[in-house]
Amino acid sequence: MIQNRQRLYEAILAKQSFLCIGLDPDVNQIPASCGTGVGGMERFCKEIVDATHDVTVAYKPNLAFFEQYGAAGWAALERIVAHIPNECMVIADAKRGDIGNTASRYAQALFEGLGADAITVTPYMGEDCVRPFTAFGAGRWNIVLALTSNVGAQDFEFHGDPPLYERVLEKAQAWGTPDNMMFVVGATRPHHLARARALAPEHFFLVPGVGAQGGTLEDVVKAGWNPQCGLLVNSSRGILYASPDSDFAEKARFAALELQNSMARCLKATA
Numbered sequence: 001m002i003q004n005r006q007r008l009y010e011a012i013l014a015k016q017s018f019l020c021i022g023l024d025p026d027v028n029q030i031p032a033s034c035g036t037g038v039g040g041m042e043r044f045c046k047e048i049v050d051a052t053h054d055v056t057v058a059y060k061p062n063l064a065f066f067e068q069y070g071a072a073g074w075a076a077l078e079r080i081v082a083h084i085p086n087e088c089m090v091i092a093d094a095k096r097g098d099i100g101n102t103a104s105r106y107a108q109a110l111f112e113g114l115g116a117d118a119i120t121v122t123p124y125m126g127e128d129c130v131r132p133f134t135a136f137g138a139g140r141w142n143i144v145l146a147l148t149s150n151v152g153a154q155d156f157e158f159h160g161d162p163p164l165y166e167r168v169l170e171k172a173q174a175w176g177t178p179d180n181m182m183f184v185v186g187a188t189r190p191h192h193l194a195r196a197r198a199l200a201p202e203h204f205f206l207v208p209g210v211g212a213q214g215g216t217l218e219d220v221v222k223a224g225w226n227p228q229c230g231l232l233v234n235s236s237r238g239i240l241y242a243s244p245d246s247d248f249a250e251k252a253r254f255a256a257l258e259l260q261n262s263m264a265r266c267l268k269a270t271a
Helices: 005-015 037-052 070-083 100-114 151-155 164-175 190-199 217-224 248-270
Strands: 019-023 058-061 089-096 118-121 141-147 181-185 204-207 231-235
Touching (some): 019 089, 058 070, 164 181, 164 190, 190 217, 217 248, 231 248
Parallel strands (some): 019 058, 118 141, 141 181
């Protein structure tokens, strides 16, 4: 368990990496050598973890890929989470967002039941749908969606004066601290990422959109860096599906190492 942002920064320095690997196991893309169904999905994820855990500081399982299989999928997710080494943060990519008691039950299910260290949270119902996720003490993080990397972000997140994503960044900081709250800020709009950093200078950002969605690591570092790095850069498809064959874990490690090497250069350049 990574207790706070200082410990997270120490983990980043130790591994010379601020990589987060998304575990989005699409059964239609999993190599045939893993088998089929839930069992194949579990084997695939565990082999990815075994091949990459020394070069990443976090894994982000997307719960939808497991929940679609009901109890069997959830049980597989529990075993995958248990398989992830303790020095790596587990981010439950759940995008939960509901009020009061409901939010508290979501938090309990994912923090205490699943054993996640962090949960992605949708803030658009306001303070009472976020605060329950900050009530679980040290080492439990909520990661608030602010500016996402998808095309549809323009439908709502840029509307208003100031834009809605800026309002989220400004308002939500009062509901937690930089030691238990991060923000999702996508890599695909670097100038908005820079604006987000100006509004939330101390918080870590979870940054999707590097690679397959068109964002670059160089742009992310230039726009989003802070004195403690302040970034967890997510990569999913570029690592998971680096090969469709039985060498998928080896090729995943190679793809992760390429990113880690670039991140190490960034860390050295800013030391």
